[in-house]
Amino acid sequence: MQKVAVLGAGSWGTALSIVLADNGHDVRLWTHRKQQADEINTTNTNKRYLQVNLPQQIQAYDDLEKAIDDVSAIVIVVPTKAIREVCSELNEKLRHQPTLIHATKGIEPESLKRVSQLISEEMSTYNYEDIVVLSGPSHAEEVGKRLPTTVTVSSVNEQNATFTQDLFINESFRVYTSTDMVGIELGGALKNIIALGAGISDGLGYGDNAKAALITRGLAEITRLGVSLGASPLTFLGLPGVGDLIVTCTSSHSRNWRAGNLLGKGHKLDDVLEQMGMAVEGVRTTKAANQFAREQQIEMPITNGLHQVLFNDKKPRDVVDQLMNRSKREEMDDLAAFIRTDFRD
Numbered sequence: 350m351q352k353v354a355v356l357g358a359g360s361w362g363t364a365l366s367i368v369l370a371d372n373g374h375d376v377r378l379w380t381h382r383k384q385q386a387d388e389i390n391t392t393n394t395n396k397r398y399l400q401v402n403l404p405q406q407i408q409a410y411d412d413l414e415k416a417i418d419d420v421s422a423i424v425i426v427v428p429t430k431a432i433r434e435v436c437s438e439l440n441e442k443l444r445h446q447p448t449l450i451h452a453t454k455g456i457e458p459e460s461l462k463r464v465s466q467l468i469s470e471e472m473s474t475y476n477y478e479d480i481v482v483l484s485g486p487s488h489a490e491e492v493g494k495r496l497p498t499t500v501t502v503s504s505v506n507e508q509n510a511t512f513t514q515d516l517f518i519n520e521s522f523r524v525y526t527s528t529d530m531v532g533i534e535l536g537g538a539l540k541n542i543i544a545l546g547a548g549i550s551d552g553l554g555y556g557d558n559a560k561a562a563l564i565t566r567g568l569a570e571i572t573r574l575g576v577s578l579g580a581s582p583l584t585f586l587g588l589p590g591v592g593d594l595i596v597t598c599t600s601s602h603s604r605n606w607r608a609g610n611l612l613g614k615g616h617k618l619d620d621v622l623e624q625m626g627m628a629v630e631g632v633r634t635t636k637a638a639n640q641f642a643r644e645q646q647i648e649m650p651i652t653n654g655l656h657q658v659l660f661n662d663k664k665p666r667d668v669v670d671q672l673m674n675r676s677k678r679e680e681m682d683d684l685a686a687f688i689r690t691d692f693r694d
């Protein structure tokens with residue numbers, strides 16, 4: 350049994366707390382809202398975020414210092430935009446060196462940094478190499494109901510990855526390890542861009558062929574950007590790559606797909622985000638990836654089209670026309686070269 354703090358009591362933090370509690374751990378779920386902590390502790394529910402009853406071993410805290418006291422692991426699950434703020438407070442209050450794990454899927458616009466990089470910049474006693482990421486096709490709504498789910502954990506420090514695998518693995522939550530930290534983080538972040546696009550396509554009524562095309566050509570864009578940042582192309586064929594891409598583009602649980610769906614039906618971005626009331630990471634990630642692709646001259650036409658819809662008021666139908674009428678090309682060109690290089694290594 351381990352003492353584990355989970356920082357962020359949204360849908361994913363709550364679902365991961367259930368997995369940890371099922372494994373017999375002492376779980377401290379930290380929220381910045383006292384009312385929410387009271388609800389969890391008195392009724393064993395967190396109704397705004399997850400429609401399930403919570404195990405008794407989950408104790409909620411609104412005091413960060415108490416939540417992290419004496420824990421052997423801290424799981425950070427706030428949205429990307431809150432990572433620096435939460436980690437800077439954590440850095441002030443942490444007096445020991447528990448394993449730091451994050452399950453957040455995003456990239457910081459402007460700096461274009463991954464979440465593990467943001468965490469290590471804020472935490473003075475941690476190197477980037479020590480941090481662990483947990484990612485994969487895993488909607489909170491299904492994990493909360495103990496439906497079979499598979500994820501991958503990765504860290505440059507392989508001992509930390511194995512520790513995290515042991516912490517979470519159980520009969521309904523299967524955990525793999527990987528050594529490709531960069532690929533795992535980028536796969537989880539970038540699939541949200543494509544899921545917004547898939548939602549838009551469905552909102553426009555464009556059908557299953559269009560969605561399959563978005564998923565497949567989206568994977569090509571994710572791979573191009575990922576490889577340029579040092580990821581293995583093979584990682585994008587795994588759970589945190591194509592696995593997460595499929596689940597996010599095809600499930601109505603997905604916040605990104607749902608937001609895209611509303612955009613495709615003609616709603617305005619601000620109204621959509623207000624209506625969602627939960628993290629829609631793909632919006633900021635589109636900004637980050639589009640900037641990176643422009644600066645590095647990486648071909649990402651879907652990401653660029655989505656950027657035009659989100660930030661330049663371009664009509665989704667016009668973007669689809671634009672994508673369908675690009676110049677002719679061979680399907681696999683650069684991608685085949687990536688895969689060949691990786692196998693030679």
Ligand SMILES: NC(=O)C1=CN([C@@H]2O[C@H](COP(=O)(O)OP(=O)(O)OC[C@H]3O[C@@H](n4cnc5c(N)ncnc54)[C@H](OP(=O)(O)O)[C@@H]3O)[C@@H](O)[C@H]2O)C=CC1
Nearest residue numbers: 357358359360361362381427428431453454488489627628
């Ligand atoms: N939901 C899912 O199925 C999955 C989500 N993820 C990833 O997990 C991350 C979190 O997503 P998710 O749980 O869905 O998001 P939610 O919107 O459900 O919850 C986010 C939580 O973080 C809290 N929060 C936001 N800002 C701060 C802050 N500054 N300080 C403290 N707490 C804060 C929110 O509090 P408040 O109530 O005040 O807004 C809320 O409790 C995202 O990166 C997402 O991509 C990954 C896999 C699955």
Ligand SMILES: O=C(CO)COP(=O)(O)O
Nearest residue numbers: 485486487488603604605
């Ligand atoms: O990452 C997820 C599933 O693996 C959740 O995706 P959404 O944030 O779109 O709900």
